[in-house]
Amino acid sequence: QVQLVESGGGLVQAGGSLSLSCAASGRAFSTYGMGWFRQAPGKEREFVASIAAIGWSGGSRYYAESVKGRFTISRDNAKSMVYLQMNSLKPEDTAVYYCAARRSQTTRYDYWGQGTQVIVSS
Numbered sequence: 232q233v234q235l236v237e238s239g240g241g242l243v244q245a246g247g248s249l250s251l252s253c254a255a256s257g258r259a260f261s262t263y264g265m266g267w268f269r270q271a272p273g274k275e276r277e278f279v280a281s282i283a284a285i286g287w288s289g290g291s292r293y294y295a296e297s298v299k300g301r302f303t304i305s306r307d308n309a310k311s312m313v314y315l316q317m318n319s320l321k322p323e324d325t326a327v328y329y330c331a332a333r334r335s336q337t338t339r340y341d342y343w344g345q346g347t348q349v350i351v352s353s
Contacts (some may be wrong), residue, residue, distance in 0.1 A: 233257035233342045235330045240347030243320055247351075251315040253330030253344060261285045261308035264333045266340055267315045269326035269349075276329070280304040280315060287336055298324075320351045 239251040251267070266281040282304045283291045292304055303316040313330060327348050331340035 233260065233263060233332050235332060235342055235344035237328065237330045237344045237347040240328060240349045242350045242352065245320060245322055245351055245353050247320050248316070248318045249320060249349060251317065251328055251330075251347060251349070253313045253315075255311040255313070255330075255332065257311075260311040262334070263342075264336060265304075265306055265313040266331045266333070267304060267313075268329045268331055268340075269324075270329070270346075271323075271326040274326075279328070282306050282313065283336070317349070320349075322351045322353045325349060325351050 234256045236254045237251060241249060243249050262284050264281060264284045264287065267279040268276050269279050270276040279295050279298055280302055281293045294302060301319045306313045327346040329346045330344040332342040333340040
């Protein structure tokens with residue numbers, strides 16, 4: 232199992248930047264695919280970005296169209312951390328952001344953090 236704890240959320244003006252972190256505990260962090268999702272008030276949770284585990288085939292990183300070119304996902308396997316750098320933030324990026332982990336490319340995300348709030352003011 233893996234436990235996830237997000238941090239780094241907050242209030243930022245439109246056009247600004249914010250960096251989210253997700254600390255993972257448990258074994259073999261590098262073997263988990265990691266993702267960031269978000270849920271805005273009154274909306275369903277949506278995919279933001281993902282990064283592959285070591286040894287997975289195909290592309291390493293994927294992004295939602297709405298954040299492509301503005302957000303960057305990265306991971307540090309030695310520290311069991313995953314990050315989401317968010318630049319050029321827009322009010323529509325306001326949401327609770329969740330970190331998630333999955334064991335393989337063909338399974339759902341099995342583990343979720345508690346979320347961190349991001350508010351972008353106009």
